[in-house]
Amino acid sequence: MTEPTPRRTPAGAAVLREDVTEAIRDAVFEELAAVGFARMSIEGIARRAGVGKTAVYRRWKSKLSLVLDLVGAFAAQGVPVPATGSLDGDVRALLEMASYALRHPIASQVIPDLLVEAARQPEIADAIRAALLDGQQGVMARIVREAVARGELPEDTDPAEALDLVVGPLYWRLVVVRTPLPEGYVDRLARAAVAALRA
Structure with missing residues (x-):
């Protein structure tokens, strides 16, 4: 029986670094605590995390989806x-x-x-x-x-x-x-x- 060929990441596909994802998640909690959901922005989250806005948008399409993901992760723990x-x-x-x-x-x-x-x-x-x-x-x-x-x-x-x-x-x-x-x-x-x- 032959070994399965490992799947390779398609050329040009973005690889999401976990350390960047964690920095963004931490920044969301800090931004929520500082300004609240209504005033929270992707720009503010990115600035607090020390990343560009595109790093946030690669992972979440909006601040609502980001917050829902975080709350869901908290519940899963x-x-x-x-x-x-x-x-x-x-x-x-x-x-x-x-x-x-x-x-x-x-x-x-x-x-x-x-x-x-x-x-x-x-x-x-x-x-x-x-x-x-x-x-x-x-x-x-x-x-x-x-x-x-x-x-x-x-x-x-x-x-x-x-x-x-x-x-x-x-x-x-x-x-x-x-x-x-x-x-x-x-x-x-x-x-x-x-x-x-x-x-």
Whole structure:
């Protein structure tokens, strides 16, 4: 059996360098945080990344497609599922991860801006839903399933409602009201959420 002949890049085809792609992605997050989606431009992204506009347009046809790609990539990374062995520990770990992500300097600027844009552009709304909601719903479904198996929660516990109860207050405080978390807030929220889930 003969070895397959390796496919060669067609003559004249552009080879996209991964380091340039990563520089552009980093620049998008920084530009979103600095000026917001509405004022963000391909020119500004290229300048921040230290590349020409053509390098951006070779990879994405518009700023919308660029942002959707980034949000999709973020969603694909997934949210790690806590595995502490108890409902209390898992809820506390989930809240800690969520609060860390939402307090990140870039995320704290980018997420509220994209939520505003999501109200105007269905494509952004779908991407945000996949990045922020679907992943966390999957994590909460597993937390609930394992807690039910350990006898910590009733069998009819709804994972979607559990997610609202657990992380809803955190999103309200960090994304909507945008106030700092008081000391011990995550611990108190975790205890209150677990008590409510068990009630």
